[in-house]
Amino acid sequence: KPVRLGETVTITITVKEKRPPKNVVVFDCQCLNNLGEVAISGSAIVIAPATKIRCERPDLPDINLRYNDRYRAIINECASLAPCRTAIVHPVTADALLAVIEAQDEKLIEPILIGPEDKIKNAAKEANLEISNYRLVATEHSHAAAAKAVELAVDREVNAIMKGSISTDELMSVVVRTKPGLHTDRRISHCYVMDVPTYHKLLIITDAAINISPTLEEKADICRNAIDLWSLIANDASKPKVAILAATEKINPNIQATIDAACLCKMAERDQISSALLDGPLALDLAISQEAVLTKNIVSSVAGDADILLAPDINSANMIAKQLTFLGGANAAGIVLGTKVPIILTSRADSVRTRLMSCALAVLVSDAYNKRFLK
Numbered sequence: 394k395p396v397r398l399g400e401t402v403t404i405t406i407t408v409k410e411k412r413p414p415k416n417v418v419v420f421d422c423q424c425l426n427n428l429g430e431v432a433i434s435g436s437a438i439v440i441a442p443a444t445k446i447r448c449e450r451p452d453l454p455d456i457n458l459r460y461n462d463r464y465r466a467i468i469n470e471c472a473s474l475a476p477c478r479t480a481i482v483h484p485v486t487a488d489a490l491l492a493v494i495e496a497q498d499e500k501l502i503e504p505i506l507i508g509p510e511d512k513i514k515n516a517a518k519e520a521n522l523e524i525s526n527y528r529l530v531a532t533e534h535s536h537a538a539a540a541k542a543v544e545l546a547v548d549r550e551v552n553a554i555m556k557g558s559i560s561t562d563e564l565m566s567v568v569v570r571t572k573p574g575l576h577t578d579r580r581i582s583h584c585y586v587m588d589v590p591t592y593h594k595l596l597i598i599t600d601a602a603i604n605i606s607p608t609l610e611e612k613a614d615i616c617r618n619a620i621d622l623w624s625l626i627a628n629d630a631s632k633p634k635v636a637i638l639a640a641t642e643k644i645n646p647n648i649q650a651t652i653d654a655a656c657l658c659k660m661a662e663r664d665q666i667s668s669a670l671l672d673g674p675l676a677l678d679l680a681i682s683q684e685a686v687l688t689k690n691i692v693s694s695v696a697g698d699a700d701i702l703l704a705p706d707i708n709s710a711n712m713i714a715k716q717l718t719f720l721g722g723a724n725a726a727g728i729v730l731g732t733k734v735p736i737i738l739t740s741r742a743d744s745v746r747t748r749l750m751s752c753a754l755a756v757l758v759s760d761a762y763n764k765r766f767l768k
Contacts (some may be wrong), residue, residue, distance in 0.1 A: 394432045397670040398590040401684070402426055409436065418440045427684050464593050464724065464750040467626055468499060471756045474505045476607050477553045479737070479755070480542035482564055484557035485512035486740050487520035492748045493555075494522060501752040505530060505551060508538040535559045539567035543574055546734045552759040555737040555752070561602055568732065579731040580604070580614035583738065584622050585714045586754060589723040592681060597623055597633075597701040598717075601710035602738065603729065609653045612637075612703065613666055616657060618730040620669045621702045625757040627700075636680035636699035637673025638709065642691065650674060650705035657703075671692050673703070677713065726750035728758065735759055 405427045410419040418441045424433040461677055465642045479502040484490050490513075496502045506513055506524065510531040530545075532538045539559060545551045556564050568575055583602035586595055599619045604611055609611040616635060637654035644651045654673030659672040672695035678685040683697040704710030717723040724747045729736035735758040738752045 394426060394430055395593075396424075396426050396432050398592075399595045400427050402432065406437075416443060427472055428490060428687065457596070460665070462746065464726065464746050464753075467757075468746075468749050468753045470754045471499075471501055472661060474756055474760050476500050477752070477756045477759045478503045478551045479505065479553040479555050479752075480545050480551040481506050481555050482542045482557050483508040483538040483559040485509065485516050486558045487516050488521075489557040490516050490520055490522055490524065492739055492743075493557075495745055496555075496752040498747060499752070501749065501756055502553070502555070503557075504528075505545070507541050508532055508557065509534065527615040536567065539564050540571065543568055543571045546732075547574055550733065552763075553702070553735050553755040555755075556739060561738055563661075564602060564736070565729070568729075570735065575734060577731060577733060579618060580607075580611045581729060581731040582615040582618045583727060583729050584619050585727050586622070586715055586750065587628065587714065587723050588750075589717050589721055589727050591644040594700070595626065596681075596699070598710055598714050598725075599701065599703060601704070601707060601714045602727065605707045607706070609656055612653055612657060612752065613660060613732065616669075616671070616701075616703055618664055619703065620666070621727070621761075622754070622758065623700055624668065624729060625761055626754070633669045633700040634694050634695040634698055635669050635671045635673075635701040635703055636675045637671060637703045638677055638680060639674035639705060640676060642675050642679055642689070644674065648674075651703070669686060669701075672696060675699075724750070726754060728754045730758065736763070 401474045403424045407421045408418060409421040419435040422435055422437055426432045478720050479492055483507055484493060484506055495503055496674055497565055505528045507530045510529060522613060530541055532541050542554045546554055581603055582600045585598045585601055587598060589596055597619050600615050607615060620633055637657055639648060639654055641651040644655050651674040658671050660666050672693045675696055679696045680699040680702055686697040693766050718725050724744060726747050727738040728751060729738060735755040737755045739748050739751050
């Protein structure tokens with residue numbers, strides 16, 4: 394059976410037999426996982442030394458393990474899809490333009506640069522990049538660049554919007570306030586698709602960037618957006634497991650997050666939220682740790698194996714994502730959903746693979762929009 398990174402295993406080695414003529418010893422070996430199941434079993438036959446041997450412990454380096462690149466598998470899946478025509482908003486720094494070049498080289502996007510022409514060209518010169526073949530739409534400043542990107546998206550001239558050297562707040566304020574604009578019948582929300590080295594699969598965290606203190610109705614839409622995104626990146630037909638987070642797994646009338654969690658679960662029972670398994674309220678440890686589930690005797694189809702973490706507010710979601718990123722060595726690819734085109738949110742601190750994954754998510758979502766997959 395598999396064992397996960399960070400999981401505690403119990404290994405028992407018992408001397409089963411000695412064969413004196415040749416100093417042969419037979420060991421019975423057994424390894425149990427967190428659930429007490431046998432993960433490995435077998436025998437080891439060794440030649441024992443005739444005299445006692447002592448060795449100093451070697452000075453070994455720290456070793457960090459991670460699973461195979463889960464992002465790369467999804468990026469590769471996009472090879473069969475057309476590059477996404479993408480409006481790049483205010484790419485006036487070398488880092489912003491490098492992110493564009495990387496994504497284009499992977500054939501994920503077909504960029505249109507929008508912003509002050511002189512600043513964009515100076516950034517390209519600084520980074521020693523050739524952008525003469527790119528379409529450049531000149532605007533006076535960053536706010537005008539965001540407005541132009543929204544206009545192009547409304548007119549279906551682009552299939553995605555990507556944040557350049559502009560703050561998320563400024564970009565999203567233009568998206569939200571422009572009417573008619575990119576609004577749909579869904580609440581706009583943000584998802585992080587996280588590759589956490591100590592977790593056994595990709596993990597979606599929502600909403601860490603858009604909705605500050607969402608209501609029950611807004612949480613339902615945030616949940617639906619995350620479920621739709623999961624369906625695009627999953628490799629099987631199973632339903633995603635949504636853990637609705639709170640400080641406790643007990644419903645407490647004084648903690649609104651626990652009440653909302655209970656209501657969302659009832660909505661799922663009545664198919665108001667479909668195509669997923671929901672459970673909550675769940676504390677974070679119960680959502681992602683099998684050991685915590687066993688210790689607290691929780692019976693749940695979601696606990697310990699969540700695909701999606703639905704946080705109670707922007708503060709908690711953002712803190713979870715940043716903690717996993719900066720203390721847990723995770724990567725966080727961000728995307729905004731609930732709009733007529735996906736919006737790619739990248740950070741200067743993102744690795745190349747994270748930026749590419751954010752663009753790959755936009756390719757998948759845009760293709761789904763074109764096929765009317767998301768409603």
